[in-house]
Amino acid sequence: MNAVSTYFSRHAQALVAAFGRIIRRPAGSLLTILVIAIALALPGILWLLVKNAQAAAGAVTSSLELSVYFKTDTAIERAEQLAAAARQRKDVARVTLVSAEQGLAEFREYSGFGAALDALEGNPLPHVLTVEPQPMAASPAGIDALRQHLETWPEVEVVQLDGEWVKRLAAILDLARQAVAVFAALLGLGVFVLVGNAIRVEIGARRAEIEVTKLVGGSNAFVRRPFLYTGLAFGLLGGVTALVLLLALTELLAAPVARLAALYGGGFILVGPTLLEALALIGGAAALGWFGAWVGAARLIAGIEPKS
Amino acid sequence: MIRFDHVFKSYPNGREALHDVCVDIAAGEFVFLTGRSGAGKSSVLKLITLLTRPTRGTVMVNGQDTSELPSRAIPAFRRRLGIIFQDHQLLMDRPVYDNVALPLMVSDTRFRDIDKRVRAALDQVGLLGRERASPAELSIGEQQRIGIARAVVARPTVLIADEPTGNLDHGLAREVMQLFRRFQDVGVTVLVATHDMALVREFAQREILIDEGKVHVGRSLGGASQ
Numbered sequence: 001m002n003a004v005s006t007y008f009s010r011h012a013q014a015l016v017a018a019f020g021r022i023i024r025r026p027a028g029s030l031l032t033i034l035v036i037a038i039a040l041a042l043p044g045i046l047w048l049l050v051k052n053a054q055a056a057a058g059a060v061t062s063s064l065e066l067s068v069y070f071k072t073d074t075a076i077e078r079a080e081q082l083a084a085a086a087r088q089r090k091d092v093a094r095v096t097l098v099s100a101e102q103g104l105a106e107f108r109e110y111s112g113f114g115a116a117l118d119a120l121e122g123n124p125l126p127h128v129l130t131v132e133p134q135p136m137a138a139s140p141a142g143i144d145a146l147r148q149h150l151e152t153w154p155e156v157e158v159v160q161l162d163g164e165w166v167k168r169l170a171a172i173l174d175l176a177r178q179a180v181a182v183f184a185a186l187l188g189l190g191v192f193v194l195v196g197n198a199i200r201v202e203i204g205a206r207r208a209e210i211e212v213t214k215l216v217g218g219s220n221a222f223v224r225r226p227f228l229y230t231g232l233a234f235g236l237l238g239g240v241t242a243l244v245l246l247l248a249l250t251e252l253l254a255a256p257v258a259r260l261a262a263l264y265g266g267g268f269i270l271v272g273p274t275l276l277e278a279l280a281l282i283g284g285a286a287a288l289g290w291f292g293a294w295v296g297a298a299r300l301i302a303g304i305e306p307k308s
Numbered sequence: 309m310i311r312f313d314h315v316f317k318s319y320p321n322g323r324e325a326l327h328d329v330c331v332d333i334a335a336g337e338f339v340f341l342t343g344r345s346g347a348g349k350s351s352v353l354k355l356i357t358l359l360t361r362p363t364r365g366t367v368m369v370n371g372q373d374t375s376e377l378p379s380r381a382i383p384a385f386r387r388r389l390g391i392i393f394q395d396h397q398l399l400m401d402r403p404v405y406d407n408v409a410l411p412l413m414v415s416d417t418r419f420r421d422i423d424k425r426v427r428a429a430l431d432q433v434g435l436l437g438r439e440r441a442s443p444a445e446l447s448i449g450e451q452q453r454i455g456i457a458r459a460v461v462a463r464p465t466v467l468i469a470d471e472p473t474g475n476l477d478h479g480l481a482r483e484v485m486q487l488f489r490r491f492q493d494v495g496v497t498v499l500v501a502t503h504d505m506a507l508v509r510e511f512a513q514r515e516i517l518i519d520e521g522k523v524h525v526g527r528s529l530g531g532a533s534q
Contacts, residue, residue: 006418212397215357216458217387218414219380306359 011225018229021202022237029234032198036238039191040285041245043184048246048273050176052257056268057169064138066147067160068129072100074155079127082153086129091137091146096130103128126157140170191238191288195231196296203227203300215306220298227297228290235289239282246273246281309335309466309497310356315365317351317521325351327521329365333499335465338492340508341501343518349501352518353470356499357391358382370465387415390459390496394471396451398443398458404430405439407454411462429461433487449480456487460496467491469500473507485511 022029068086070079076099083097098106103125108114133146143161150159203210210223250272261268273281310333317326325348333339341349354360355367358374367374370388377385390411398407408429412422430436433453443451452472459467467488473481485507488498502508508515517524 002418003416006416009419010413010416209399212399213410213414214383215386215391215397216411216414217383217385217389217462218410219383222383222414 011229014225014229015233017226018233021226021230022233032194032234033237033241035194036191036234036285036289037241037245039187039194040238040242040281043180043187044242044246044273044281045249046176046180046183047277048250048271050173050180052270053176054173055271056266057166057173064133064143064161064166066131066133066143066150068131068150068153069157069160070127070129070155071157072124072126074127076100076127078155079129082155083129086131086150089146089149091134091142092131093134094130094132098128098130100125100127140167188284188288191235191285192292192295195234195289195292198234199227199231199293199296200300202230203297203304207304210301210304211306214304220302223301223304224294224297227301228293231289231291231293231296232286233289235286235292236282238289239285242285243273243278243281309333309337309370310499311366311368312352312355313366313368315355315362315367317348317355317360318363325521326355326362326518329518329521329523331516331523333497335497336492336495338489338498338511338513339500340511340513340515341499341518342503342505342508342515344503348518348521350470351521353468353499353501356466356468357389358385383414387411387462388465390462390464390467392452392455392459392467392469392472394474396443396455398451398454400442400444403440403442404435404446404454407443408457408461410458415462417462425461425463426457429457432460432490433457448475449477449483452476452480452484453487456484460491464496466497466499469498469502471502472500473502473504478506481507482510 022033070082079097079099083095086092086095100123104117104123107125108117129150131146131150133143137143137146143166147159147161150156210218213223250270254270257268257270310331312329312331315326315329316324318324329348329352331352341352343349351360355362355374356369358377361375369385372385374385399410405426408426409422412425417425426439427436430439433456435450435453435457438446438450443454446454452475456472459469469488472488473484476484481504485500488500489511492498
């Protein structure tokens, strides 16, 4: 128990000392933290853009409808049965059946071809189901799945979705999301290298101290510990600063975006990072700092031996 | 305690620092290692502290064959030694307390024990009350005493001092030697490399003379002869 508490108190001491070292060199530390914060905030901003664009696109796709045209010889009773079956599906929000008679009546009323329709021997229109997917199933993949299911009914002639552009938009957003991931990985690598380099510089400045520590029996792990915590502290502070930048930007743009949305008749609200995303940003930044420091420090420290 | 068995040491530049050295130092013994500059004293100390390894032969310290010790075991090995340098090797940006506590910190000693032992070590060298002082504020003699306190704080079995009195006047040098004698009295093996022959004569302990990398004589002025 004592050994465990000593172990943790040593680590806590190393963390506090790391923050102390950062505070003692405010100018250099601030620059490093700002560079880390900007490197993390850039993909963060792009991620927010994509996320908000997805939300906006989601609002559009949720108003999509599938039109299911039955074969003209399908009985209305069968069409009603199929409409009931469609209503049972979890991915379906609303189903409306427009019978051939209703369709013809509407056509007669709104088209102005009433007299011409009288000349027809029968009703050429089929029964039609209008199927509105649930908002959470309104992704291109979800709509495709629903469409494929409806097309399996033998009574169905054709299922129509007037929204190919939704697929294109989704594809563009998908591409943007992947581009953000690549961009984030590259800038994350930059943070990794930056912290590693900052740690290497610090190791160089504290070489004499490292030699003395090793001379009195300090292991590589012991010597490495404060540098790892310095990397962690740089990452944490960089992550928090990046989060503050993102929140400030969201706050700054919220009103103009709302005004723009209102001009298009929508009620779109710009969404900032969620709690989970904020924690992921800070945690990821801390991990980058820790591992960057590890890579920067491990071999260098192992190679330092006392000269005396 | 310390045994050199036909030890040879050559450096990459071809210089042979030690040639067929055989030395035995018993537990609790106080031994002077003497010789001119470049005679090989430092190489002997480096081999004992595992700052280097022999080209040939065996070095045994605390019953361990150092040539068989893997690199990862060196820190634990060094924690059983107390090492004192002529140039003190202090951390000048840290207070006296932190300097003395360092060997205990690296061995994960509990904070409560660290405090007790650091104060005890500082008391032994007459620096109790100067814990918060910076080494830079202290005299050369006091800095040397910080180095001694640091060397003994972890209660090593072997104390190794490389020219510990090189920068001190005779009075301070005598004080330091008397401290070493006190450690020997409690069973610590003390090996002091020096070329201060006046001190060697005054303290009348066994002397190992090294010249051109060879042990020429292991004479005893007060203790056992080799």
